[in-house]
Amino acid sequence: MAAAAAGQLIRQDFSARLGSGQAVSVNNPYGDVRLRFGGYQDELEINTVAQQPPQAAAILLEPGVVDGIYRIAPRLPADTLIAEGQRLDLVVFVPLGHNVRVRTESGVIESRGIRADIDLHSARGNIAIRGTSGSINAETGPGTIEASLLRAPPGSRQHLATSTGFIVLAVSDQLDANLELSTSAVFATEFSLRVENLPGQEPNKRATAQIGEGKADIFVESRRGEIRLLRWTGFTTVNGKPVDEDEQADTDSD
Known part of the structure; x- marks a missing residue:
């Protein structure tokens, strides 16, 4: 543990050996959560940065492991309120094959390169997703969702939803999924959509599309925010072979 001067930043690192396929749960009401791909050896790593005002009780x-799930749940001592300027941000390196559940209040949730299913929920914060090879469930209130999706796992039912925030979804022609988009705002798209008006309902419009083979279902909903469906060309070539940009940045902790 390395600590800066009192009232500045406090950094702390944790690591654990996970059981095969053991799920991970992160519940952080005090700041952001960033997920990164953590390799192939069932080793979980956690980097924390706390902003700790003088005389404030520390976030613990x-x-x-609780009930078979590896839980990461910072908490203030009982009967203690968070101080002005106090926060705790987490970076969690999740190895292959371990599903992740994340909850925040106003903190950002960012997931990059995770190779398992993810379930992300923020009361008010923004959510960003790139390069996930598993199924995705993401929900926020007035926050935004930006996601770049790889080929959808066959048979999966994925869901992205906000109450009033906009959603930007970038996919390739190899998504292989049926899309259903719903909003009372506008659709902006680089794909062909079939749009159905739903008078008297909220959302009041539904659009559908099939991209590639319809082997999975993806539902995207914002009651009042714009939905943008874009064509993703985030692929480069290494030694003559196509490589997704997120494959090259799986362990990037920026």
């Missing part, structure tokens, strides 16, 4: 973190 003791990750561990």
Whole structure:
């Protein structure tokens, strides 16, 4: 543990060996959560940065297994309120094959390169997703969702939803999924959509499309925010072979 001067930044690192396929749960009401691909050896790593005002009670973190799930749940001591300027941000390196559930209040949730299913929920914060090879469930209130999706796992039912925030979804022609988009705002798209008006309902418009083979279902909903469906060309070539940009940045902790 390395600490800066009192009232500045406090950094702390944790690591754990996960059981095969063991799920991970992160519940952080005090700041952001960033997920990164953590390799192939069932080793979980957690980097924390706390902003700790003078005289404020410290946010406590003791990750561990509860009911078979590895839980990361920072908490203030009982009967203690968060101080002005106090926060705790987490970067969690998740190895292959471990599903992740994340909850925040106003904190950002960012997921990059995770190779398992993810379930992300923020009361008010923004959500960003890139390069996930598993199924995705993402929901926020007035926050935004920006997602770049790889080929959808066959048979999966994925869901992205906000109450009033906009949603930007970038997909390739190899998505292989049926899309259903719903909003009372506008659709902006680089694909062909079939749009159905739903008078008296909220959302009041539904659009559908099939991209590639319809082997999975993806539902995208914002009651009042714009939905943008874009064509993703985020692929480069290495030694003559196509490589997704997120494959090259799986362990990037920026």
